[in-house]
Amino acid sequence: MKNHKKKKNRMIQNTLPLFLVKVVVWSILVPAFFLIVYTVINFMDFQWLYDYSPTFYYRIANIFSQMISSQFYLLLIFLVWLAGFIVLLRQLIDQVFSYVNAISEASEKLIDRDADYIELPPELEDIQNRMNHLKWESEKNERLARESEQKKNDLIVYLAHDLKTPLTSMIGYLSLLDEIRDMPKEQQEKYIGIALDKSYRLEELINELFDIARFNSETLILEKEEINLNLMLEQIIDDFYPVLKESQKEISLNTNTQISINGDPDKLARVFANLIKNALAYSTDPEIDIDVQMNLDVVHVIIRNKGKEIPAEKLKRLFEKFYRADTARTSKTGGSGLGLAIAKEIVELHGGSISAISEKGITEFLVDLPVRSAGNGAAL
Numbered sequence: 001m002k003n004h005k006k007k008k009n010r011m012i013q014n015t016l017p018l019f020l021v022k023v024v025v026w027s028i029l030v031p032a033f034f035l036i037v038y039t040v041i042n043f044m045d046f047q048w049l050y051d052y053s054p055t056f057y058y059r060i061a062n063i064f065s066q067m068i069s070s071q072f073y074l075l076l077i078f079l080v081w082l083a084g085f086i087v088l089l090r091q092l093i094d095q096v097f098s099y100v101n102a103i104s105e106a107s108e109k110l111i112d113r114d115a116d117y118i119e120l121p122p123e124l125e126d127i128q129n130r131m132n133h134l135k136w137e138s139e140k141n142e143r144l145a146r147e148s149e150q151k152k153n154d155l156i157v158y159l160a161h162d163l164k165t166p167l168t169s170m171i172g173y174l175s176l177l178d179e180i181r182d183m184p185k186e187q188q189e190k191y192i193g194i195a196l197d198k199s200y201r202l203e204e205l206i207n208e209l210f211d212i213a214r215f216n217s218e219t220l221i222l223e224k225e226e227i228n229l230n231l232m233l234e235q236i237i238d239d240f241y242p243v244l245k246e247s248q249k250e251i252s253l254n255t256n257t258q259i260s261i262n263g264d265p266d267k268l269a270r271v272f273a274n275l276i277k278n279a280l281a282y283s284t285d286p287e288i289d290i291d292v293q294m295n296l297d298v299v300h301v302i303i304r305n306k307g308k309e310i311p312a313e314k315l316k317r318l319f320e321k322f323y324r325a326d327t328a329r330t331s332k333t334g335g336s337g338l339g340l341a342i343a344k345e346i347v348e349l350h351g352g353s354i355s356a357i358s359e360k361g362i363t364e365f366l367v368d369l370p371v372r373s374a375g376n377g378a379a380l
Helices: 002-008 010-043 047-052 054-069 072-109 122-179 185-217 229-239 241-247 265-282 339-349
Strands: 225-228 250-254 260-263 287-295 298-306 353-359 362-370
Touching: 010 072, 072 122, 122 185, 225 229, 225 265, 229 241, 229 250, 229 265, 229 287, 229 298, 241 265, 260 265, 260 362, 265 287, 265 298, 265 339, 265 362, 339 353, 339 362
Parallel strands: 250 287
Antiparallel strands: 225 260, 287 298, 298 362, 353 362
């Protein structure tokens, strides 16, 4: 804050002291000038003027004596000083107005896309830097907003296409069941099973659409309480039992101590469920590891799976809205690209951080959470 105030007043610090220095110098020069004139006149006898005209000489001498012996001399000094002060003050005002005009013209360039750089006088360098930073940030946010909107629109198009696929399949199998009344029971069960699987897939896609709508309008507000983190993770793993059984995979929870944290249980459960779901979807190994470690006042949760390595350029964008590392959008891994973005917001609202690394076929998601986080968070 102090540094900010210092930068904010730099224009005044550069301009006002210079004005005061000029005033002081002028205040010294004016009396010094009149003193020098008085001394010179006293030392000179002006014999040449007397020789030229004694009458004129005595008149001039009389006038000079009256000026020095009266208050007129001091008034003359003051008037000369005042005239110089007014000139200096006018220069200061003109300089300040030039700064105001420069800032006013520069402010128009903030929204001018053709203007790449805002340039101000050297005295306004700090304001120039802040305005350029503001312009660049504004353009960056605008670009990101356009990209996010485009990704969202593309995703809706993809989801709409994906919705049609299982729906068409369901209608086809149900139509066959309706038309062929004497269909063998074994074949009926097969078609019913396929239609049921397609309906589950349809439900997932509809939920993704709801996620998109909620993410654009929902305010995340934390409702914190004391949470047994070990128990929460065990319950989430139990919820994945049907998926684990079907995919013949297992999850190992590795921790040697009971850990309690202060947080929103529903939203943190959503974070860990999403990370586990990702690990299951992309793991090529039957075992997924979850390590829980305590370091001072921070809890580290690491979810690790083996599978295809994520390229560095994709790894950096994993937590962006609507970004999907897997562009194939298969039924197995297809998603809205919102899960990790929402997880990041929830973790950061708790005062924590989330990151990912992928090396040598091993992908790890690292969630750091403070044991005690201050206040309730809220974010759009």
